Amino acid sequence: MxxxxxxxxxxxxxxxxxxxTLERAxxxxxxxxxxxxxxxxxxxxxxxxxxxxxxxxxKLGAGLCPVVAHAKYLINLxxxxxxxxERSVRALAAELVAAGRLGADLVVVHAGSHGGEGEERGxxxxxxxxxxxxxxxASLGGRAAEPVVxxxxxxxxxxCSSFAALGRLARLAxxxxxxxxxxxxxxxxxxxxxxxxxxxxxxxxxxxxGRVALLHLNDARNxxxxxxxxxxxxxxxxxxxxxxxxxxxxxPGLPAVMxxxxxxxxxxxxxxxxxxxxxxxxxxxxxGI
Numbered sequence: 626m627x628x629x630x631x632x633x634x635x636x637x638x639x640x641x642x643x644x645x646t647l648e649r650a651x652x653x654x655x656x657x658x659x660x661x662x663x664x665x666x667x668x669x670x671x672x673x674x675x676x677x678x679x680x681x682x683x684k685l686g687a688g689l690c691p692v693v694a695h696a697k698y699l700i701n702l703x704x705x706x707x708x709x710x711e712r713s714v715r716a717l718a719a720e721l722v723a724a725g726r727l728g729a730d731l732v733v734v735h736a737g738s739h740g741g742e743g744e745e746r747g748x749x750x751x752x753x754x755x756x757x758x759x760x761x762x763a764s765l766g767g768r769a770a771e772p773v774v775x776x777x778x779x780x781x782x783x784x785c786s787s788f789a790a791l792g793r794l795a796r797l798a799x800x801x802x803x804x805x806x807x808x809x810x811x812x813x814x815x816x817x818x819x820x821x822x823x824x825x826x827x828x829x830x831x832x833x834x835g836r837v838a839l840l841h842l843n844d845a846r847n848x849x850x851x852x853x854x855x856x857x858x859x860x861x862x863x864x865x866x867x868x869x870x871x872x873x874x875x876x877p878g879l880p881a882v883m884x885x886x887x888x889x890x891x892x893x894x895x896x897x898x899x900x901x902x903x904x905x906x907x908x909x910x911x912x913g914i
Contacts, residue, residue, distance in 0.1 A: 628905060628906065628907045628908055628909025629873075629901065629904050629905035629906055629907060629908045629909055630877050630878040630905075630908075630909055631873055631876075631877065631878060631879055631880060631881055631904045631905070632656035632657040632690055632691070632880040632881070632908075633655070633656050633657060633842075633880075633881055633882075633897060633900050633901050633904060634650065634655035634656055634657030634658050634659065634689070634880075634881075634882045634883070634897070635653065635655060635658075635659065635882055635883040635884070635885070635893065635896075635897060636658075636659040636660065636695070636882060636883065636884045637649055637650060637653075637655075637658060637659070637660060638660075639660050639661065642676055642679075643674070643676045643677075643679040643680045643683075643727070644676060644679050644683075646658070646660065646680070647679065647680065647683045647684075647687055647689075649890075650687060650689060651687055652890060652894070653890065653893050653894045653897050654894055654897050654898060654901070655687075655689065655897065656688060656689065656690070656880075656908070657689060657690065657691055657692070657693070657880045657881070657882050658684070658689045658691075658692050658693065658882070659692075659693040659694070659695055659733075659882040659884070660692075660693075660694055660695075660727075660729070661694065661695055662694045662720055662723040662724050662727060662729070663697060663719075663720060663723070664697075665695065665696075665697050665698045665699075666697075666698060666699070667697075667699070668697070668699060668712065668716065670716070670719045670723075671719055671720060671723035674727070677726050677727050680692065680727045680728050680729075681726070681727060681728030682728070684728050690730070690880070691729075691730040691731055691838075691839070691880055692727075692728055692729045692730055692731075693729060693730065693731045693732070693733060693839060693882060694720060694723075694724035694727070694729045694731070694732045694733070694770060695732070695733045695884075696716075696717055696720050696732050696733060696734040696735070696772075697716055697717075697720065698735065699713075699716070700713040700716050700717055700734055700735065700737065701713055701735075701737035701738060702714065702717070702734075702737050702750060702751045702753075702754030702755060702758070703736065703737035703738060703739050703740075703747040703748070703750050703751040703754070703784050704737060704738065704739075704740055704750070705739070705740040705741070705742045705746075705750075706740070710750060710754055713737075713754060713758075714754050714757045714758045714761060715761065717732070717734055717754075717755075717758040717762075717772065718757075718758045718759075718761035718762040718765065718769075719762075719765075720732055721758065721759070721762040721769040721770050721771075721772060722762050722765050722766075722767055722769050724769075724770035725762075725767060725768040725769045725770045726767060726768070729770045730770060730771065731770055731771050731772075731773050731803075731838055731839060732770045732771070732772050732773070733773055733774075733775050733803045733839070733841075734755075734772055734773070734774055734775065735774075735775055735777065736751060736774050736775065736776070736777055736783065736784040736785035736791075736794065737751060737783070737784060738781060738782040738783050738784065739782050739784055740782055741782055744784060744790065747782070747784050748784060748790070748793065748794055748797065749797075751774075751784060751794060751798070752794065752797045752798035755772060755774070755798045755800055756798065756799075758772065759772065771801070771838075772800060773800060773801045773802055773803045773838045773839060774791070774794060774795070774798075774800055774802050774803070775802070775803040775804075775805055775808070775841065776788070776791050776802070776803075776804055776805055776808050776809060776812070777808060777812070778807075778808040778811045778812050778852050778853065778854045779808075779811075779812040779813070779852045780852045780853070780854070786808070786812040786813075786852075787812070788804075788809075788814075788828050788829055788831075788832040788833060789832050791804075791832065791833060792832035792833045792836065795833060795836045800836075801836050801837065801838040802833060802836055802837055802838065803837075803838060803839040803840070803841055804829065804833075804837055804839075804840055804841065805840075805841035805843060805884075806840065806841065806842055806843055806844075806845070806864065806869070806872070807841075807843035807844060807845040807846075807854070807855070807856050807857075807862070807864075808841075808843075808854065809825065810845040810849055810863065810864055811845055811847050811848070811849070811850065811851045811852055811853055811854065811855075812850070812852060813849065813850040814828070815849060816845075816849075816864045816868045816872075817849060817863070817864070817865065817868065818865070818867070818868060819865075819867040819868050819870065819871035820871075821868065822867075822868035822869070822871035822872050822875075823871045823872075823874075823875055825872070826871070826872055826875030826876055827875070829876070830875075837876075837879060838880075839879070839880055839881070839882065840872075840876070840879055840880070840881040840882070841881075841882060841883075841884055842859065842869065842881040842882065842883050842900060843856040843857070843859075843862075843883060843884050843885055844856065844857040844858060844859050844860065844861060844862030844863065844864050844885065845857065845862045845863045845864055846862050846863070847863070848863060849863065856884055856885050856886065857885065857886070858885045858886060858888065858892075858896055859883065859885060859896055859899060859900055859903075860896075860899060866899075866903055869900070869903045870903040870904075873903060873904040873905060874905075881900070881904070883896065883897070883900065
């Protein structure tokens with residue numbers, strides 16, 4: 626079957642309950658979904674949810690694939706601080722298990738910062754931390770979701786702002802990755818034209834062939850190479866719509882979720898519809914995870 630093979634969705638809140646999250650995803654036309662399983666700004670573990678089975682059962686009927694959880698922002702597996710690394714391992718393991726219990730497929734985690742000790746040592750700590758978190762999650766029992774590491778915008782001592790570094794980590798740690806378009810743009814990847822976007826997709830294939838699990842499809846509020854994070858709704862930032870279309874054309878089947886600012890339900894639905902059009906319009910065979 627021909628047609629668009631990328632599933633398109635966005636991050637949604639769960640505060641009204643997972644049934645409400647599923648309803649909102651359907652109203653917006655989501656084919657993929659991202660949520661938090663805990664407060665991303667605090668260390669408290671994911672709470673037990675009496676409605677955990679709602680998403681696990683409902684995602685198939687809603688046609689949501691993949692369902693993604695975003696890990697806590699506080700997690701830093703690359704830190705030179707051993708206590709912070711250990712706490713990060715425990716936190717990520719708990720999120721992998723909680724996400725699996727909710728039926729999520731992937732957990733996106735930031736690469737973290739090496740704290741001034743250099744990329745080499747930071748990368749080694751990150752790889753060890755990912756391995757430790759997966760091992761701890763497995764020991765806790767139940768189905769754990771798969772961790773995927775996100776590229777950074779390259780501010781300060783952040784790791785993995787380049788596709789080369791992200792690819793090296795993927796091979797070192799045996800993980801797949803999530804590529805954020807806004808992060809890539811402000812890190813210096815020129816998505817300002819469709820031709821540039823096609824070249825960026827080529828670099829992505831060169832360094833990460835077969836290891837990209839997910840796109841965070843975000844427009845950039847800040848300039849090319851600024852290394853300043855900030856998301857805008859698709860079509861309202863620095864990356865033109867034609868560049869997103871070129872990325873989709875070069876990356877068939879790769880699911881995409883947006884983390885763009887919320888608008889009205891009508892505005893959010895229009896954004897999702899617009900991205901579907903950029904990805905090729907009517908859906909054919911959905912991509913896998």
